[in-house]
Amino acid sequence: MISFSPTEEQQMIVTMVKQFANDEMRKIYRECDESGEIPARVIDTAWGLGLVSTSISEEHGGLGGEHSAITGALIAEELAWGDLSMTMHILCPALMVYPVLEMGTEEQKKKYLPAFCQEKYKAATAALIEPRFGFDPYSLSTTATLKDGSYVLKGQKCYVPLAADAELLLVYAAEKGKSQGFIIEKGTRGLEVGEREKNMGIRALATYEISLKDCHIPKENRLGGDKGCDFERIMNCFRVALSAMAVGVAKAAFEYSRDYAKERVAFGEPIAARQAIAFMLAEMAIEVDATRLMNWEAAWKLDRKEEATKEASLAKNYADDMVLIVTDRAVQVLGGHGYIREHPVELWLRNGRGFATFDGMAIV
Amino acid sequence: MIDFELTPEQKEAVEAAHKIAEELFRPISRYYDEHEHESPKELIDTLWAKRQEGGSFGGLDMTAALRTEEICWGDAGLYLCSPSPGLGGAAVFASGTPEQLQRFLGNYNEGGPKWGAMAMTEAGCGSDTSAITTTAVRDGDEWVLNGEKIFVTYGKKAIVDSKGFVVVWATVDKSAGRAGMKPFVVPAGTPGARVEKMEKKLGIRASDTVTIVFDNCRIPFENILGSPEVRKIDKSGTAGFKKAMATFDVTRPLIAAQALGVGRAALDFVKEALEKEGIEIHYGLPRHKLTALERDIMDMEANYKAAKLLMLRAFSLMAQMLPNSLEASMAKAKAGLAVTKITQKAVEIMGPLGYSRKYLLEKWMRDGKINDIFEGTGQINMLVVARRVLDYSREQLK
Numbered sequence: 161m162i163s164f165s166p167t168e169e170q171q172m173i174v175t176m177v178k179q180f181a182n183d184e185m186r187k188i189y190r191e192c193d194e195s196g197e198i199p200a201r202v203i204d205t206a207w208g209l210g211l212v213s214t215s216i217s218e219e220h221g222g223l224g225g226e227h228s229a230i231t232g233a234l235i236a237e238e239l240a241w242g243d244l245s246m247t248m249h250i251l252c253p254a255l256m257v258y259p260v261l262e263m264g265t266e267e268q269k270k271k272y273l274p275a276f277c278q279e280k281y282k283a284a285t286a287a288l289i290e291p292r293f294g295f296d297p298y299s300l301s302t303t304a305t306l307k308d309g310s311y312v313l314k315g316q317k318c319y320v321p322l323a324a325d326a327e328l329l330l331v332y333a334a335e336k337g338k339s340q341g342f343i344i345e346k347g348t349r350g351l352e353v354g355e356r357e358k359n360m361g362i363r364a365l366a367t368y369e370i371s372l373k374d375c376h377i378p379k380e381n382r383l384g385g386d387k388g389c390d391f392e393r394i395m396n397c398f399r400v401a402l403s404a405m406a407v408g409v410a411k412a413a414f415e416y417s418r419d420y421a422k423e424r425v426a427f428g429e430p431i432a433a434r435q436a437i438a439f440m441l442a443e444m445a446i447e448v449d450a451t452r453l454m455n456w457e458a459a460w461k462l463d464r465k466e467e468a469t470k471e472a473s474l475a476k477n478y479a480d481d482m483v484l485i486v487t488d489r490a491v492q493v494l495g496g497h498g499y500i501r502e503h504p505v506e507l508w509l510r511n512g513r514g515f516a517t518f519d520g521m522a523i524v
Numbered sequence: 525m526i527d528f529e530l531t532p533e534q535k536e537a538v539e540a541a542h543k544i545a546e547e548l549f550r551p552i553s554r555y556y557d558e559h560e561h562e563s564p565k566e567l568i569d570t571l572w573a574k575r576q577e578g579g580s581f582g583g584l585d586m587t588a589a590l591r592t593e594e595i596c597w598g599d600a601g602l603y604l605c606s607p608s609p610g611l612g613g614a615a616v617f618a619s620g621t622p623e624q625l626q627r628f629l630g631n632y633n634e635g636g637p638k639w640g641a642m643a644m645t646e647a648g649c650g651s652d653t654s655a656i657t658t659t660a661v662r663d664g665d666e667w668v669l670n671g672e673k674i675f676v677t678y679g680k681k682a683i684v685d686s687k688g689f690v691v692v693w694a695t696v697d698k699s700a701g702r703a704g705m706k707p708f709v710v711p712a713g714t715p716g717a718r719v720e721k722m723e724k725k726l727g728i729r730a731s732d733t734v735t736i737v738f739d740n741c742r743i744p745f746e747n748i749l750g751s752p753e754v755r756k757i758d759k760s761g762t763a764g765f766k767k768a769m770a771t772f773d774v775t776r777p778l779i780a781a782q783a784l785g786v787g788r789a790a791l792d793f794v795k796e797a798l799e800k801e802g803i804e805i806h807y808g809l810p811r812h813k814l815t816a817l818e819r820d821i822m823d824m825e826a827n828y829k830a831a832k833l834l835m836l837r838a839f840s841l842m843a844q845m846l847p848n849s850l851e852a853s854m855a856k857a858k859a860g861l862a863v864t865k866i867t868q869k870a871v872e873i874m875g876p877l878g879y880s881r882k883y884l885l886e887k888w889m890r891d892g893k894i895n896d897i898f899e900g901t902g903q904i905n906m907l908v909v910a911r912r913v914l915d916y917s918r919e920q921l922k
Binding site for chain 2: 161162163164165166167170230294295296297298392395418421422432433435438439441442443445446447449450451453454456457460461469470471473474475477478480516519
């Protein structure tokens with residue numbers, strides 16, 4: 161039966177995450193954006209909520225909770241409402257955990273998952289995007305070739321979050337033209353982490369370019385072993401996660417500009433009393449909601465293990481446009497004040513602009 | 525639990541309605557577009573017979589909306605010819621007493637085809653319904669109505685062609701503004717109510733849109749819906765007026781469903797044509813690899829989906845007896861825009877095939893536009909959304 165109501169359990173998680181976002185993230189997001197640093201304390205607190213580890217199966221040290229894309233989308237939205245950089249940092253280990261959990265071989269699960277069931281945050285990441293015009297995740301320039309019982313990886317990746325600290329990297333590379341995942345451990349020869357990248361937005365998130373120079377890894381490190389991975393599904397999980405985050409950022413911008421418009425007086429009344437402003441806000445509200453619902457449908461398909469490329473892509477493309485429009489309008493509603501870094505809307509616009517670029521930087 | 529699966533009953537209803545749309549509506553679609561004001565008698569009789577069998581497509585819930593979408597996929601103009609209590613019925617449902625429900629709607633399961641129309645708009649006021657000038661004056665056991673209503677959808681069918689009724693909005697006290705505005709049921713055949721003009725329209729030509737003149741039209745006192753008292757509770761309106769507006773919480777998402785039907789007809793048409801040409805839509809590709817055509821199609825599909833989900837949400841809330849005014853207006857505003865955009869883009873994509881009257885696409889573009897206008901223009905719905913999200917009254921946001 162058609163329903164738009166999260167379960168009670170999901171509702172509880174949402175409340176918890178919302179509170180964290182409000183009490184912790186919203187207090188320091190500007191500082192983090194300016195300094196480019198996120199206090200480890202906040203990350204550890206977030207990790208303690210068990211957002212990622214809960215769904216790891218009991219035999220691998222987790223709680224064996226259900227791994228659901230809908231729940232993931234709900235979490236991602238609330239976190240991103242708090243702050244996008246921190247969200248991506250907090251959820252970064254999921255880039256390794258979820259693909260291994262869903263598609264890894266038994267050995268891979270045993271070897272890699274328990275480390276993520278600890279109280280302390282452990283950085284892991286994935287590398288998909290490549291620093292070139294016309295990047296296409298389905299036709300990667302980074303290659304993996306099987307040679308003498310091990311894989312040799314060659315290529316360049318960028319926007320790899322936390323690459324410098326990550327114990328494990330899941331690198332996507334083309335093997336015989338098909339995109340597959342390869343697990344690389346920190347310190348593997350041939351893996352070179354470059355300078356930290358400087359981006360327009362998500363400035364508090366440490367992202368890096370990495371080079372793979374004849375990087376040899378054991379054959380067993382191919383995600384899913386001989387079977388490989390379902391790359392399409394992974395892509396769809398990226399799409400749903402990012403769309404949910406886009407909704408969160410847009411919602412933050414909508415709420416802030418709505419409240420501002422009710423307070424800011426011009427010509428004797430709040431600017432929100434003018435249709436030119438009020439209609440912008442109405443449109444923002446509609447588009448945020450519409451995008452969320454579309455994304456839920458895609459997540460729902462993922463949870464049912466159904467083909468979801470169409471839904472996830474439609475939602476992602478729509479979300480990319482939506483978040484840009486909404487955050488831009490938010491800046492517009494605040495006028496000159498929106499352009500000043502004392503207000504958060506310029507930050508959300510910078511972060512929002514990134515969604516069309518962030519392929520593979522978050523997963524549900 | 526968040527779920528997007530239709531119930532088996534809903535699936536069945538959608539399938540049945542789709543079949544009717546395909547078999548009964550599509551074949552005569554063009555004919556009645558080109559023969560404006562001619563009544564599709566055979567279709568009406570068939571639909572009425574189906575209604576009596578219990579296969580009705582009336583109702584005001586999510587299932588009804590899903591059916592409505594399918595029927596409007598067939599033909600939105602002919603959909604508006606479907607005999608049913610319609611918008612007038614929605615008003616009776618919203619504020620009628622059990623006795624009134626029985627009296628006005630009881631005969632919808634017997635006799636010949638009937639319609640229930642709603643007369644709100646006047647020459648001097650459209651969306652500003654509080655400016656209504658039609659008057660209702662009490663005279664003993666009767667109300668005497670005077671005034672002129674325009675743009676009454678299926679008004680002729682309701683009170684000339686059938687034994688239906690029209691719900692007329694009139695003021696019992698002009699000085700009271702919205703508080704004085706009340707709905708009255710005028711049954712077919714009431715002396716003093718006459719249909720004067722049938723509009724010639726851009727689209728939905730199969731549906732009659734008429735002017736009704738009330739000239740000392742007398743109706744029984746009991747034909748008022750809700751209380752006759754004028755209560756000025758607060759500045760922003762009265763319970764009566766709010767009840768009237770509550771009708772929109774049902775009808776607006778239903779209009780969204782109509783819009784979606786037309787939009788999907790256009791989308792399906794384009795996608796079929798592309799398939800015939802061997803053109804595939806590569807959904808998963810990165811944006812810069814998509815062709816302009818793929819981008820357009822995806823944009824149309826996303827807009828359709830967005831509006832559809834907003835529509836379903838409005839009905840889902842209604843089913844849970846939760847307030848849905850905001851969500852209803854969101855759905856209506858988005859669907860009106862979506863169908864306009866989708867159909868116009870479809871005509872553009874199909875080029876000469878889109879513009880030609882040989883195919884139905886150009887008609888759908890004309891038909892679809894009404895959804896951005898009736899039951900509150902897109903702008904009025906945006907205004908409702910804005911007021912709700914800002915928590916502003918009518919006075920605070922005009």
